[in-house]
Amino acid sequence: MFSLSLRDNALLCPLETWHAEEFAAHMDRAREHIRPWVGQSFVTDSLDGARATLLRYAERQAADGARLYGIWLDGTLVGGVMFTSFDAASGACEVGCWLEPAAEGHGLVTPACAALLDWAFLTRGLHRAAWHCRADNARSAAVAERLSMVLEGVERESWPYEGVRYDTQGWAVLASDWRKTGRA
Ligand SMILES: CC(C)(COP(=O)(O)OP(=O)(O)OC[C@H]1O[C@@H](n2cnc3c(N)ncnc32)[C@H](O)[C@@H]1OP(=O)(O)O)[C@@H](O)C(=O)NCCC(=O)NCCS
Known part of the structure; x- marks a missing residue:
């Protein structure tokens, strides 16, 4: 219904329960690509x-x-961003x-996350935004860095996946840092 333009052909919109069929079709394209890197309840x-998934987020948003x-991107749901908390x-x-996979490397996620941070810090007055990723997820860590986040630490062997326990990186940006980036 309402959307934010990320670029000419890319829009950020609320992803809601009525998108279930579109989201399921997208998940068919995304599933194996995201499975190692995201919470397993998200991979349906x-x-x-x-x-x-959509209902769970709708209830939490309420x-x-x-x-x-x-x-x-060009009218197709290719991914998204969220406040996980x-x-x-x-x-x-x-x-x-x-x-x-087809939407990776187009510079879509960083501006989408920046829009969320603008809203969290400037509209809602939050103080701190965190980001957690598997320590070997270089593309995710690169997004955190582009968002001016600081690597605060590593939780050792805290991410179990297929019988292996991976380290988790904890990144965060404070509202005061965000204002200084000049994005706000
Ligand atoms: C993490 C993930 C979302 C990052 O996606 P991404 O496309 O690398 O990130 P961005 O949207 O910020 O795009 C940056 C890339 O787009 C490129 N790009 C192309 N056009 C661009 C433009 N107009 N503006 C900015 N960047 C552009 C950049 O060069 C960069 O690519 P590079 O790293 O190969 O140089 C993606 O790798 C992914 O979905 N991974 C699997 C799931 C996952 O790990 N989720 C995170 C869990 S913590």
């Missing part, structure tokens, strides 16, 4: 599973919590993202 393989946004009371949120 059916229309019901896709709908359940409580002023997590929120989900899709990125449409959002807590106005403590002034803290966490941001996440994903793309299907």
